[in-house]
Amino acid sequence: MKKIRLVRAASLALAVILSSVMVTGCKGNSAAAGSENSAKTAESGTASDMVVTMGMGSAWADLIPYNGASGGYYSQLVLELLYDRLFYLSMDGTVTPRNADSWEISDDRLSIVFNLNKNAVWSDGEPVTAKDYVFAARMITNPACTANHTFMYSILTGVDKSGKQSKTAEEVGAEAIDDYTLRYTFQGPISEDVTFPSYMYLYQPLPEHLLKDVAPADYVSNTLWNQPVGSGPLVFESTIAGSELVMASNQKYYMGAPGFSKFKITVMANSNMASSLLAGDIDLAYPPMSVDDINSLEGAGNLNVAHMEVATQPYMLMVNNLSYSDPRVRQALDLAIDRDAICKMLQKATPLESPIMVGTKYHDTSMTYQYDPEKAKKILEAAAADGSIDLIKGITLHTPSGIREKVANIMQQNFEAIGLKTEIKVEEAATMFAGFYDGTTEMGLVNMTMQSNPMYLKSMLTNEAASFINWPDSTWDDYYNEFMKAETDEDRVKVVMDMQKEWREQEPIIFYAGTYEDYAFNKRLGDGIGLEDIGLGNLPVWTWKIQN
Known part of the structure; x- marks a missing residue:
């Protein structure tokens, strides 16, 4: 927490x-x-x-x-x-009412009904109703709409993986049962631990009374956004x-x-x-x-x-599978990183090994880091002997400027100590991330916000769409799907524990430090x-x- x-x-x-x-x-x-x-x-x-x-x-x-x-x-x-949201999401995963006073998830976990607050109004005085949420889902998922933040609707029925309508607007899984009762229907079972923080907390209404005559293709360019009416x-x-x-x-x-x-x-x-x-x-x-x-x-x-008092800003080394698909390369890099030296440089930080937030029920307390350059060198030499990495050519470590550039300098020393020539390339974050997609970024230093949701990394690990690490198979998607289908809390915890065991072997992303806000x-x-x-x-x- x-x-x-x-x-x-x-x-x-x-x-x-x-x-x-x-x-x-809170709930409410x-x-x-x-x-x-x-x-x-x-x-x-x-x-x-x-x-x-x-x-x-x-x-x-x-x-x-x-x-x-x-x-x-x-x-x-x-x-x-x-603009309002259906509920308030705390960093520790707690969900409490906001525009929705309460909600009920169906027994099969394929739908959820939200009971909306009847006192909510738009800033022009018009009431906020369930129809505004349905309108938002249909407008944003329309293939002609150019809004760029549509992924959260990809879990609804009638919507594809990109967040766009599969067929018609009426088939999108959003329904106004009455003015203040809203139902969403999903393609697969949902989990409050995952679905709420990764998708539904971003659901916001749109004022249907002001946008109903606007073509989806004109949504982003509409003049309403010069003087927006919100709730x-x-x-x-x-x-x-x-x-x-x-x-x-x-x-x-x-x-x-x-x-x-x-x-x-x-x-x-x-x-x-x-x-x-x-x-x-x-x-x-x-x-x-x-x-x-x-x-x-x-x-x-x-x-x-x-x-x-909990480190929620993880620093990570992402290794592109288009460059290095052999897990031994990532294992060697993990063992070579002097996390204590990096944390000392960061001043207020703690070493990390697991992608799961410390203190949550999903965290495997045995996921502790090792700093073992000799072992790292042996693993790396074995991978090089099999052609998985060229130690003479070496690697390029991409990083934005600032504190991560200082981290890169420490890692450069760590990697060269195990026989791996390392070049640092300082560039804009956007350029580095674009390079992950096309393969020009071999490795890069990234930081983000860690969530209590144990599946928060799904979009970075999936092989179902383009991802930064270009993972080649369904390993991590399988854990996600198993988690979502689990019927008890005990079963969900077991899934995440098993995932962390696999993480030790595969090291898809190397977590090395967490900082405090x-x-x-x-x-x-x-x-x-x-x-x-x-x-x-x-x-x-x-x-x-x-x-x-």
């Missing part, structure tokens, strides 16, 4: 403020804004007049639901504030593309209006966030802060510092503000206990 520890700041502020800031652009969470200092409380001093500002390290892709995949978690976070806790006001977004508190939000007036997102360099927090120019920052920045903020009188935020936002779940694009602003 993921935990958060809140550190109370000392009563005195730091004696020295960092240099000047450059701001760039376009014009510029005005010139006021947005992180300061307005003159009246009441929470209702407060403007909260969040610094964000990268821009969201756009404000179009189901089209934010290229913006990753940044887009998910923005879209979650403007979430915040209401769109204005934006400067790529640098700023201003939203107002939704006073009609059925879970409770946020206790501030406006919420402003400002895109800025990560290196400026600590000084901006100290100065009070921003109230919180995303993504998580570096260890050095967090250390500089400890003890600041205006800030709370939140430390996550740290955040700092202004005390006036309250104590617990849900930052432990922000990695899933969640920010429950309606729950904040705003302090004057």
